[in-house]
Amino acid sequence: MRIAVISDIHGNRPALEAVEADIAQLGADATINLGDLVSGPVDPIGTIELLIERNLPTIIGNHDRYLLERPPEKLDSVDRFVAAELLPAHFDYMRGLPKTSEVAGEVYMCHGSPGSDVDPWLDNWWTGRTTTMPDEASVLEKARGVDFPVLLCGHTHIARIVRLRDGRLIVNPGSVGIQFFHGAPDARYALLERRNGKWSASLRAVAYDWDNAAKLALANGFPNWTEALTTGWVGAEALF
Ligand SMILES: [Fe+2]
Known part of the structure; x- marks a missing residue:
């Protein structure tokens, strides 16, 4: 069994299409999505329409939740732009998404960590441009009672694979879109793969036309996304 895991698309349809093409080439039995679907200035509407069409097993991310819960004045500038673009059917789709989910009793899905969509699991988040691994005790604590061979999280945009001493695999696939x-x-x-009853994971990094993505973000009024989209060196503090 082979499962592709995508997360944090953040409205970047060109990046999503490149990932879909890569998955199609490598082959997967299913693709599942860990949330933060549309919060970005590249092509949020094109992204949500593609996702509604695909109807993948998907959980809600913290930014999707903000779009549903917060009035425009309580949103950051990107989410305010996205909220003004979205149609009622797009909000309805996001409203129907669960906070956590599972696949076949084997794979657990959450956005941040099991208890919270904003709590980062496999990274200490950021200070300036530094990213660090949390200690083993804190990673393990958040896995307590979550009895699945594979535990998936997103949110930090930092791709990591952790194997707990008890054999459980924790994977953050990184971000499709930013x-x-x-x-x-x-x-x-x-990509997750189960062979002889054991799960393995591999992380993919796929080239796409990021200059075009930056152009679309610029045309929508977000020049501050250019450096992150075209280099991958910027932190979230410069974007939202
Ligand atoms: Fe995100």
Whole structure:
């Protein structure tokens, strides 16, 4: 069984299409999505329409939740732009998404960590442009009671694979649509594979036309997204 895991598309349809093409070439039985679907200035409407068409197993991200819960004046500038573009059917789709989910009793899905869509699991988040691994005790604590062989999270945009001592695999596939600190603009996702009853994961970084993505963001009024989209060196603090 082979599962492609995508997360944090953030409205970047060109990146999503490149990832879809890569998945199609490598082959997967299913693709699943960990949320933060549309919060970005590249092509939020094109992204949500493609996602509604695909109807993938998907959970809601913190930014999707903000779009549903907060009035425009309580949103950051990108989410305010996105909220003004979205149609009622797009909000309805996001409203129907669960906070966490699972696949076949084997794979658990959450956006941040099991308890919260804003709590980062496999990274200490960022300070300036630095990203660091949390200690083992804190990673393990958040996995307590989540009894699945594979635990998936997104949110930080930092792709990582962790194997707990008890054998459980924790994977953050990174972000499809906007790279922080990876030092590469390539779209990220992960492939999970179960062979002989054991799960393995691999991380992918896919080239796409990021100059065009930056042009679309610029045309929508977000020149501050150019460097992150085209280099992958910027942190979230410069974007939202
Ligand atoms: Fe995100």
